[in-house]
Amino acid sequence: MSYESPSALAGATTIGGPNSNKKSDCLALEYCSFRIPVEELNAIFRHGQKDVERTATQVSKASALLAQKLANATTPIEKAAIRKNFDYLLKQVREARKAFDNSCDAQLEQIEKIINRCDRINEEFEVTEETRPRHAEKMERQQHGRYIIWHLLRCGYVKSAKILVRELNFEGLIDVDIFEKVHEVEKALIDRNTQPCLQWIDYHRSKLRKLGSRLEVAVRQQDVIEMVEQGMIPDAVQYVKKFLTPIAKANFPEELKKTMGAIACTLEESRQRNPELHAPDRWDTLAENYMKEVYKVYDWDLDTAFSTTVQLGIAIHKTPSCKPDTTVPLNKVKCIVCRPDIWPLAEHLPCARIENSRILCSMSGELCDDDENIPYLFPSGHVFGKQSVDKLRRGENQVWDPVHKTMITDAEVLRLYFL
Numbered sequence: 001m002s003y004e005s006p007s008a009l010a011g012a013t014t015i016g017g018p019n020s021n022k023k024s025d026c027l028a029l030e031y032c033s034f035r036i037p038v039e040e041l042n043a044i045f046r047h048g049q050k051d052v053e054r055t056a057t058q059v060s061k062a063s064a065l066l067a068q069k070l071a072n073a074t075t076p077i078e079k080a081a082i083r084k085n086f087d088y089l090l091k092q093v094r095e096a097r098k099a100f101d102n103s104c105d106a107q108l109e110q111i112e113k114i115i116n117r118c119d120r121i122n123e124e125f126e127v128t129e130e131t132r133p134r135h136a137e138k139m140e141r142q143q144h145g146r147y148i149i150w151h152l153l154r155c156g157y158v159k160s161a162k163i164l165v166r167e168l169n170f171e172g173l174i175d176v177d178i179f180e181k182v183h184e185v186e187k188a189l190i191d192r193n194t195q196p197c198l199q200w201i202d203y204h205r206s207k208l209r210k211l212g213s214r215l216e217v218a219v220r221q222q223d224v225i226e227m228v229e230q231g232m233i234p235d236a237v238q239y240v241k242k243f244l245t246p247i248a249k250a251n252f253p254e255e256l257k258k259t260m261g262a263i264a265c266t267l268e269e270s271r272q273r274n275p276e277l278h279a280p281d282r283w284d285t286l287a288e289n290y291m292k293e294v295y296k297v298y299d300w301d302l303d304t305a306f307s308t309t310v311q312l313g314i315a316i317h318k319t320p321s322c323k324p325d326t327t328v329p330l331n332k333v334k335c336i337v338c339r340p341d342i343w344p345l346a347e348h349l350p351c352a353r354i355e356n357s358r359i360l361c362s363m364s365g366e367l368c369d370d371d372e373n374i375p376y377l378f379p380s381g382h383v384f385g386k387q388s389v390d391k392l393r394r395g396e397n398q399v400w401d402p403v404h405k406t407m408i409t410d411a412e413v414l415r416l417y418f419l
């Protein structure tokens with residue numbers, strides 16, 4: 001007996017409500033298009049605000065200086081005498097104005113990017129089979145192209161992703177540069193260089209603080225351990241004082257204690273006490289932790305849109321009787337889930353909830369029904385439609401069983417009924 005799955009998503013609860021199959025339900029998969037520019041916009045705003053505050057402080061300092069000069073004067077002051085102070089104030093005002101303009105421009109650029117993406121994606125969703133059938137397939141290809149690009153970028157295949165971006169004309173629609181940077185930092189950590197990671201932390205500092213991240217502590221700790229390993233104890237002490245104590249004292253005192261311990265005792269002793277600090281794969285672990293933090297900062301799901309759609313596509317075909325079928329060549333396996341190359345992906349997925357199963361004839365693959373093609377169960381356990389049974393009939397009360405390769409009687413063939 002074979003099952004045929006109902007159309008994708010039927011019976012599932014989706015964004016548009018129970019059993020919705022509106023095209024816009026897929027919008028959730030476009031998360032990456034908007035989540036990254038929104039996070040960038042946040043970061044630009046935070047940095048811009050800091051710059052504006054800094055320059056504003058300079059303006060008030062300069063104006064206080066000028067006011068001080070004028071305050072105690074009892075006689076008219078010469079222009080030249082206050083010129084220097086006034087010029088300084090003017091310079092600070094200009095700096096503040098520049099900081100404000102820069103921040104606004106950068107924010108507007110991000111907002112423009114988000115609006116452009118909304119327009120492009122909206123255009124795709126407006127084109128349907130009904131409105132413009134010839135374009136519908138192209139638009140669907142574009143959507144899936146985007147899912148594949150994000151997946152490639154998440155896995156670190158930036159070069160391939162860039163080629164696909166060019167081919168599909170997706171410039172401005174996908175933040176390749178952000179992923180490129182993230183993977184550069186990851187690679188640098190594996191190559192035992194913490195500098196790019198520290199710069200990344202600096203850029204996302206306030207967000208990381210909000211998340212209660214201990215990434216900076218771990219990276220700084222790594223620098224200290226590297227110094228300890230190389231016997232640079234005075235440098236390690238200086239480094240802890242300057243960089244680690246201010247960030248770890250309040251929230252991560254245990255980490256600080258451990259690091260100080262590594263400096264205080266001999267290398268051998270430290271290796272025994274805190275083997276994880278000296279583990280050979282600690283750089284790889286640090287790179288992994290960095291990637292986890294990136295996911296948190298950008299609020300990415302562990303699964304990409306591509307992997308979600310692939311899993312959904314496979315699960316919708318999965319039945320309890322599916323298992324890898326190695327008896328026939330790959331292109332002859334009738335069920336997608338039973339293909340030995342797909343099975344490893346399908347193995348841990350749930351089975352589809354199929355409410356209206358359909359019976360297909362084992363011989364012709366045609367759909368069985370209650371009128372033209374009534375289903376019959378053979379002793380081999382296979383179901384054949386009436387049309388095939390007619391072809392297998394070899395005379396009065398004689399039917400050929402193609403699976404057991406024997407002649408059987410009509411009494412051995414059971415008619416099946418639909419409930």
Ligand SMILES: [Zn+2]
Nearest residue numbers: 322335337338
């Ligand atoms: Zn199967």
